[in-house]
Amino acid sequence: MADTYIKIWDTYESYFEPLSAAEVGRLVLAMMKYKSSGTEPELIGNERYVWPAIKRDLIKDAEYIEGKRISGKAGGESKRKQNEANASKTKLEKEKEKEKDKISSSSCDETTTTKPIEDVFRENIGKLGATGQKALAEYVERMGDELVLAVIGKCSDLGGSTWAYVRKALDEAESLGCKTVDDYRRVCPIGGGRNLRVSREMPSDGDWLKNATHRRPLIKKDA
Structure with a gap:
């Protein structure tokens, strides 16, 4: 007291x-x-x-x-x-910071996965719009970045210059069940068909240019 x-x-x-x-x-x-x-x-x-x-x-x-x-x-x-x-406010702020860090970390991971592929696409194929970026990210998620890069590389070798061209190749790889780069190279050899040449059968009577000098000239008849 x-x-x-x-x-x-x-x-x-x-x-x-x-x-x-x-x-x-x-x-x-x-x-x-x-x-x-x-x-x-x-x-x-x-x-x-x-x-x-x-x-x-x-x-x-x-x-x-x-x-x-x-x-x-x-x-x-x-x-x-x-x-x-x-104290309650501080605890809530800390929880928000942790959640923010998780979101930021997740965002960084996604950027690390997809942004380089977008850069590769632009460098080797051409422009890529917002719709194409979203679709490309979905292909990466389903197929993996290495396989998608391999498809982009093949399209570049074959002269592809549009997203539609690459998308068709990606769909083809998926439909063929390709899971790895080796699978894709085995069923769709990169560069296959680029060096094909068109050959024509030679005349049976030898060098037709050489024999052309012995042909009788065409003479126009008077009417």
């Missing part, structure tokens, strides 16, 4: 001056008892005339102290609630 005390104001000097030492002593003891227990003193001397003014000061002082106590308690409760709110 906190120690209690009474205040002896400087103005009390004018109260105590007319009183004897015994009367002042009884008055101070009465103040202490009233402050601690609220018991009204039974004063018999001249101090009883001063008591009402001192009692009023004691009541005002008690009200002031009680007001501070209530205010301090309310402030402490408010501070406690604020601390709890701050």
